Amino acid sequence: MPELPEVQTILDALTPLILNREIQSVTPLWPPVIDRPERVLFQQWLQGRRVIETKRRGKYMLFRLDDDRWLILHLRMTGKMRVVNASEPLRPHDRLIFHFSDGDDWRFEDQRKFGRAYLVEDPAEIVGKLGPEPLSDTFDANYLARILARRTAAIKSLLLDQRIVAGIGNIYADESLFLARIHPLRPGSSLTQDEIAALVAAIKTILAQALTEMGTTLRDYRRPDGSTGSFQNSLQVFRRTGEPCPSCGAPIQRIVVAGRSTHFCPREQPLHG
């Protein structure tokens, strides 16, 4: 699933391709992709509109329209976007098409069908409950310490909770916990002040590096021009089960936390000090 660096990279590439272009009509090839409002209203409200601003919040892409409504998209597992001439043949998993009046299409393709589109007057309706952006100043050691003090769940699952911090998924949770040398199953409330500070710093470092490298390409992630990111070459533990830890040589271990594959160095990230 695309996480913060992938969503930001896609949005950065997409923005110049769609900004200020008039949407003439919308074709929902698979109508359930539209979460709200109902399909006919969704199509009517978008007719003749232009995207005048784009933003990312967590893993959501927000598109402000020239009537001040917001189109919001979430790619979930396999969502992809591209802008092509309307004469280009459709792909089997194309779900939603925005037709520009100048003859190009903005197409949303999604093999697994978990991606969703929303059209709302107030984006808070969709993104209002998200926690702070991990790269913002609001996300600091004081904030995280306050949250973790009351939480006994595994730190890995807390990092995946979008209400605590927005935009982190499986890859960057594992990589951040490794960089901070914290076992993914440690209860949130057991982390010391120093560990919390190290974890916040690790999250910011990892995400900033992944943004520079245009994200991690494992299977489905593609930028709108079909190109890939390169952070997969920088992964230290994620999907490296059994390989030597790049820092100490111990074999990387895999466990399941909150239903998700989790990778860590058993020597440098001990469960009990």
Ligand SMILES: [Zn+2]
């Ligand atoms: Zn190690």
